[in-house]
Amino acid sequence: MSLELTLGQFIAKRREHFGYKKIEFSKLIGVGNDTLRRWETDKFIPAGKNMVALIKILKFSPEETKYYFRTVIYG
Numbered sequence: 001m002s003l004e005l006t007l008g009q010f011i012a013k014r015r016e017h018f019g020y021k022k023i024e025f026s027k028l029i030g031v032g033n034d035t036l037r038r039w040e041t042d043k044f045i046p047a048g049k050n051m052v053a054l055i056k057i058l059k060f061s062p063e064e065t066k067y068y069f070r071t072v073i074y075g
Contacts, residue, residue, distance in 0.1 A: 007068045008042035014058040015040075029053050 005013065015025050026036045031050060038044040046054050055065055 006042050007045065008040045010064070010068060011046075011054065011058065012040040014060075018058065028057065 015022075020028065022033060022036055026033050029036070029050060030053070035044065035050075039046055051069060054060070055069075060068070
């Protein structure tokens with residue numbers, strides 16, 4: 001677990017770890033490239049269905065989810 005990273009850095013690193021290019025990943029999540037860029041540069045924090053999709057696709061652990069989103073997602 002890399003809790004020394006910001007959420008944006010963590011998203012970018014995990015996306016790259018799973019081999020997703022930015023355009024491909026944006027489409028998979030269902031957001032525009034600008035939105036992904038803003039997440040990865042810590043301008044915006046993903047919320048709602050986007051947050052849930054990120055957690056599932058990037059396989060956040062329960063500890064990572066609690067740390068980065070200060071909440072527990074069930075499902």
